[in-house]
Amino acid sequence: MGKEQSAMVLSISPHIKSKESVRRIMLSVIITLLPAVGYSIYQFGLHALFMYCISVATCLVSEWVVVRLRKRPFSLRDGSAIVTGILLAMVLPPKFPLYGVVLGAVVAIVIGKQIFGGVGYNIFNPALIGRAFLAATYPVFISSYVQPRMALDAVSQATPLAAMKFEGVMTSYRALFLGGTGGSLGETSALFLLVGAVYLLVKKYIKWRIPLSIFLTVAVLGEIFHLINPAKYPDPLFHLFAGGLMIGALYMATDMVTSPITKRGSVIFGCGIGVLVVFIRLLGGLPEGVMYAILFMNAFVPLINRATKPKIFGTGGRDER
Amino acid sequence: MSLFTFKGGIHPPYEKELAKGSPIQTAGLPKSLTIPLVQHIGAPCAPVVEAGDVVKKGQLLGKGESFVSAPVHASASGKVKRIEKSLHPLGQPVLSVVLEPDGNEETAYMTPMGGDPGTLDPEAVKARVKDAGIVGLGGATFPAHVKFSPPKDKPIDTFILNGCECEPYLTADHRTMLERTDDMLLGAKMIGRILNVRRIIVAVENNKKDAIETCKKSAHAEGVEFSVTATKYPQGGEKMLIKAVLGREVPSGGLPMDVGVVVSNVGTAVAVCEAVRDGKPLIERVLTVTGNAAKSPGNWLVKIGTPIGEVVEQAGGTTGTVGKLIIGGPMMGIAQSSFEVPVIKGTSGILLLREEAYMKEGYLPCIKCSFCVQVCPTRLLPSRLSVLAEAEAWEKMEEYGVNDCIECGSCAYVCPSKRPIVQLVKAAKIKVREIKKRENA
Numbered sequence: 001m002g003k004e005q006s007a008m009v010l011s012i013s014p015h016i017k018s019k020e021s022v023r024r025i026m027l028s029v030i031i032t033l034l035p036a037v038g039y040s041i042y043q044f045g046l047h048a049l050f051m052y053c054i055s056v057a058t059c060l061v062s063e064w065v066v067v068r069l070r071k072r073p074f075s076l077r078d079g080s081a082i083v084t085g086i087l088l089a090m091v092l093p094p095k096f097p098l099y100g101v102v103l104g105a106v107v108a109i110v111i112g113k114q115i116f117g118g119v120g121y122n123i124f125n126p127a128l129i130g131r132a133f134l135a136a137t138y139p140v141f142i143s144s145y146v147q148p149r150m151a152l153d154a155v156s157q158a159t160p161l162a163a164m165k166f167e168g169v170m171t172s173y174r175a176l177f178l179g180g181t182g183g184s185l186g187e188t189s190a191l192f193l194l195v196g197a198v199y200l201l202v203k204k205y206i207k208w209r210i211p212l213s214i215f216l217t218v219a220v221l222g223e224i225f226h227l228i229n230p231a232k233y234p235d236p237l238f239h240l241f242a243g244g245l246m247i248g249a250l251y252m253a254t255d256m257v258t259s260p261i262t263k264r265g266s267v268i269f270g271c272g273i274g275v276l277v278v279f280i281r282l283l284g285g286l287p288e289g290v291m292y293a294i295l296f297m298n299a300f301v302p303l304i305n306r307a308t309k310p311k312i313f314g315t316g317g318r319d320e321r
Numbered sequence: 322m323s324l325f326t327f328k329g330g331i332h333p334p335y336e337k338e339l340a341k342g343s344p345i346q347t348a349g350l351p352k353s354l355t356i357p358l359v360q361h362i363g364a365p366c367a368p369v370v371e372a373g374d375v376v377k378k379g380q381l382l383g384k385g386e387s388f389v390s391a392p393v394h395a396s397a398s399g400k401v402k403r404i405e406k407s408l409h410p411l412g413q414p415v416l417s418v419v420l421e422p423d424g425n426e427e428t429a430y431m432t433p434m435g436g437d438p439g440t441l442d443p444e445a446v447k448a449r450v451k452d453a454g455i456v457g458l459g460g461a462t463f464p465a466h467v468k469f470s471p472p473k474d475k476p477i478d479t480f481i482l483n484g485c486e487c488e489p490y491l492t493a494d495h496r497t498m499l500e501r502t503d504d505m506l507l508g509a510k511m512i513g514r515i516l517n518v519r520r521i522i523v524a525v526e527n528n529k530k531d532a533i534e535t536c537k538k539s540a541h542a543e544g545v546e547f548s549v550t551a552t553k554y555p556q557g558g559e560k561m562l563i564k565a566v567l568g569r570e571v572p573s574g575g576l577p578m579d580v581g582v583v584v585s586n587v588g589t590a591v592a593v594c595e596a597v598r599d600g601k602p603l604i605e606r607v608l609t610v611t612g613n614a615a616k617s618p619g620n621w622l623v624k625i626g627t628p629i630g631e632v633v634e635q636a637g638g639t640t641g642t643v644g645k646l647i648i649g650g651p652m653m654g655i656a657q658s659s660f661e662v663p664v665i666k667g668t669s670g671i672l673l674l675r676e677e678a679y680m681k682e683g684y685l686p687c688i689k690c691s692f693c694v695q696v697c698p699t700r701l702l703p704s705r706l707s708v709l710a711e712a713e714a715w716e717k718m719e720e721y722g723v724n725d726c727i728e729c730g731s732c733a734y735v736c737p738s739k740r741p742i743v744q745l746v747k748a749a750k751i752k753v754r755e756i757k758k759r760e761n762a
C-alpha cells in the first residue's frame with residue numbers, strides 16, 4: 001500500500017456533492033415549458049414551431065461563437081442558451097417574421113448575456129433583452145397578434161389587454177385561463193404555465209416568493225383600481241391571467257441569475273414588479289408592462305441583495321435571509 | 322416528540338448503515354508507530370525522549386511549555402527509533418517520535434484518582450485532563466483543559482455532551498455511546514465537576530435510535546439530561562447545537578463559553594473518565610473505517626500513531642480504485658495523498674471513496690440560485706463570499722462575515738455550479754489574517 005495510490009484526488013472539503021447541477025436545473029425548466037410550448041404550436045400552427053426551432057438554434061450558435069471568440073472553457077452543456085431560446089419565442093407574437101427571431105436571439109445571447117461575461121454574470125434576463133430590442137426595432141410586428149385556432153372568445157385580433165385598454169372590452173376568464181386568446185406564443189395559456197411551474201416550485205428551482213409577491217401585489221393593486229372605477233379598470237383576476245403576467249412571473253422574474261438571492265430580497269423584487277405592471281397597464285401608454293417591469297427590477301437586484309444581507313448568526317438579529 | 326434543531330443545514334445521504342452495526346474492534350499492534358508532537362491546536366510539544374530510549378505504554382514523549390498545548394504519550398511499549406519530521410494528516414510535515422513496539426505492552430500510567438465524581442477535587446481533575454493530553458476528539462483537537470478553564474467572568478451553567486455525529490458515514494461516536502455508555506456518562510460528570518455546572522445534557526441526533534434508548538435510561542439514573550435533536554447537518558457544530566438545545570446564540574466571533582456553555586464530544590468524555598479513574602493518558606481512540614471503497618466498513622479502537630494504511634489493511638483493505646482517502650468525514654475531512662499518514666488524536670474516521678467523475682470536475686460561475694444562502698447555518702451569503710474571493714476583495718469579505726464561516730461545507734454541497742466555496746473561504750481567512758497582522762505591525 002502507499003505509493004501506487006498517488007492518483008488520489010486532493011481537493012478541499014466537502015468531498016460529497018449534491019446531484020444538483022446547472023444543467024439539471026436548465027433541463028427541468030425546459031421540460032416544464034414543453035406543455036405550454038406544445039399547446040402554442042397546436043394553437044398557432046407550423047410557424048410557431050419554426051419560431052421555436054430558429055430561436056433555440058440561433059441562441060446555441062451565438063453562444064458557441066462568442067464562447068469560442070472569448071476562449072472561455074464553458075460549453076453549451078449547461079443548457080441555458082436553450083432556455084433563453086424557448087423563452088424568447090414564447091414572448092413573441094405568433095406570426096413574427098423568422099429573420100426577426102434570428103435577430104432577437106442574437107441580441108439576447110450577445111448583448112443580454114455574453115457581454116456581461118456569460119451564464120451567471122448577466123444582470124438582465126437575456127430573453128427579455130431580446131424582446132425589448134425587437135419591440136423597439138419592429139414596433140408593428142411586435143403588436144400584431146392573430147387569433148389562435150381554438151379561439152374561446154369573440155374578441156378581435158387584439159390581445160385581451162389591448163382590448164381592455166383601447167376598446168374597453170373584457171375577455172372571459174375561461175378563455176384567459178385555458179389559452180384561447182390572442183397574445184404571444186407562450187402567454188396564452190395560464191394553465192399550462194402553472195402546471196409546469198408547480199414542478200419547479202417543488203424542486204425549489206424557482207424562488208416561490210417572487211411569483212407569489214408579484215401575484216399578490218398585482219391582485220391587491222388591481223382590486224383597488226377596480227373598486228375606484230369598475231367600469232374603466234378590470235378586476236384582479238383579469239390582471240393575473242391576461243397578457244404576459246403568468247409567463248413573466250413564473251419563468252422570467254424567477255430566472256435565478258437575475259433575481260435576488262435573499263428571501264426578503266425576493267419579496268421586494270416581486271412587489272416592485274407587481275406595482276410596475278399595474279401602473280404601466282392602467283396608467284401608462286402601453287397595454288402590457290410585464291417585460292419592462294421585470295427588466296427595470298433586474299437592474300435593482302444588486303442593490304436589493306446588498307440591502308437585504310442577512311444578519312449573521314450571533315449578531316443579535318433574527319433569521320431573515 | 323418535538324426535536325431540537327437550528328435553521329438552515331442540509332440532508333446529505335448519511336451512509337451510516339455501512340458501519341453503524343459493527344461493534345468496536347481493537348486494532349492490532351503495528352510494526353512501527355509515528356506519533357506526531359503536534360496533535361492539537363496550539364503550541365507544539367518538545368520531545369522528552371531521545372532516539373534509543375526504551376519507553377513504556379503511556380509514558381510521556383513530549384510536552385509543551387505553553388498553557389494551550391497537549392502532551393503526547395507512547396501508545397505502546399517499545400524503543401524510540403528516531404525523532405524526525407514526518408507526514409501529518411493536516412498537511413505540513415511535523416516533528417514526530419517513531420516508535421518500534423516490543424509487544425510487551427508494559428504500562429506506565431498515572432495514578433488512578435478514583436471514579437466518584439462527587440469526591441474529586443475539580444482542580445486535580447483538570448490537571449489530570451491536561452497531563453493526559455486530552456483534546457477534543459470530535460476533530461477540532463482543541464486542548465480539553467483549556468476549554469474547561471473559562472475565565473472567571475464567564476460562568477458556565479451547562480455542559481453539553483455532543484453525540485450528534487452529524488458527519489455522514491462516521492459511526493465511531495454512535496458505537497461509543499452504545500458500548501461505553503457508563504464511562505461516557507462518568508466522564509461527563511467529571512467534566513461537570515470541573516466546570517461546576519447545573520446542567521449536563523447529552524445531545525444525540527434522532528437517527529441513532531438504539532443509542533438514544535441505551536443512553537437515555539442510564540443518563541436519567543445519573544441525573545444527566547437528554548436531548549434528541551433532528552438529524553441534519555451540521556447539527557453537531559457547537560454553535561448550532563447550543564442554539565438547538567438551549568436556544569442561545571453564540572455571538573459572532575465568540576465562543577460557547579460566552580453564553581455559559583461548554584460542549585465536548587462523547588469520545589472526549591470517555592477519555593476523561595479513563596484518565597481520571599484509571600490514570601490512562603490519551604493513547605488510542607475509536608474511529609470508523611468506511612466508504613464505498615472500504616471492503617468491510619467498521620469501527621476500530623486504534624493506537625495513536627498507527628499508519629492509516631495499516632488500519633485499512635486490518636479492516637479488510639480496499640475495493641476498487643480509491644479516488645479519495647479522507648481523514649474525518651466527507652463534509653469537513655481532509656483528503657490525503659498517502660496511506661502513510663498516522664492516526665492522530667483528532668482522527669474520527671478513515672473514509673475511502675471510490676474514484677468517480679465528479680471528483681475531478683471543474684466549476685461554473687455562480688448562477689445566484691440562492692441554495693447556499695438558504696442552507697448556511699451561520700446565515701452568510703456564501704455565493705457572495707465566493708465571488709468576492711475570486712475578485713480577491715479580502716476586506717470586503719470580512720464585512721460579509723468570512724470569519725464567521727464554520728467551514729461546514731453545506732454551501733458547496735448544494736451548489737449546482739459546484740463552486741469550491743470552502744476552499745475560497747479558507748484561503749480568504751488566511752489573507753484577512755495577514756492583512757490584519759500587517760495593519761497592526
Ligand code: SF4
Binds near residue numbers: 702729
Ligand atoms: S459559508 Fe461557511 S458556514 Fe456557511 S454553509 Fe458555507 S461553509 Fe458552512
Ligand code: SF4
Binds near residue numbers: 688691740
Ligand atoms: S449555490 Fe452556488 S450557484 Fe447557487 S447561489 Fe450559491 S454559489 Fe451561486
